[in-house]
Amino acid sequence: DGGITQSPKYLFRKEGQNVTLSCEQNLNHDAMYWYRQDPGQGLRLIYYSQIVNDFQKGDIAEGYSVSREKKESFPLTVTSAQKNPTAFYLCASSSAYYNSPLHFGNGTRLTVT
Amino acid sequence: QQQVKQSPQSLIVQKGGIPIINCAYENTAFDYFPWYQQFPGKGPALLIAIRPDVSEKKEGRFTISFNKSAKQFSLHIMDSQPGDSATYFCAASSFIIQGAQKLVFGQGTRLTINP
16 A cells, blocks of 8 residues: 555654654655644644755754655654654655645654653 | 634534634635645545635535635535544645645644534
8 A cells, every 4th residue: 555654653752862753655756744733733844855865944944854865765853952842743745746635644743851 | 924824723513513614824825725634643634625716616525615805715514424523724835846835734623523
């Protein structure tokens, strides 16, 4: 089955540690995205990538970093510089056609204490 | 100007009722308005979408109404069922960069359909 796999589902880290969230897709999509979901705030775009080896900052990129070395993979690193890292993180992908739907993974819930 | 405002934040409806979720936007460059449905512990999934050149779109029990002059759009769910209980997000986008789209999401509405 084609889809997006995010792992792990739950992640716990101590404050001050960097943590990397995995996102893999087998939909052959060119574009990939990372969103952060907080209660009452909807989904906010962290980073997106249209093509391998290229990515752009979204609306809340501070404290995060990404890489896109392979078409299938778009890992997100939450660094110690992110002031409020505890959240639900969603990865998505879409084809290159304008207004093609975003396909989301089932998310990773990160808790930093 | 990039915001999409969604209301209500939560909504409880009896089975068979017609829940209505409203969204408003400011940026007139937005030209695509999708709705996403999210069940607990899952990622959102596209439910239905509309472009501003039409005033209404129906897909099964779900209808989007679009008012371009008021810069508002809404989701109606006909004959609602307990299985429709989920969080619904409206969104808006405009052409930014080839190969990717920058969706702006509303705050979400948690819908509960009571049996």
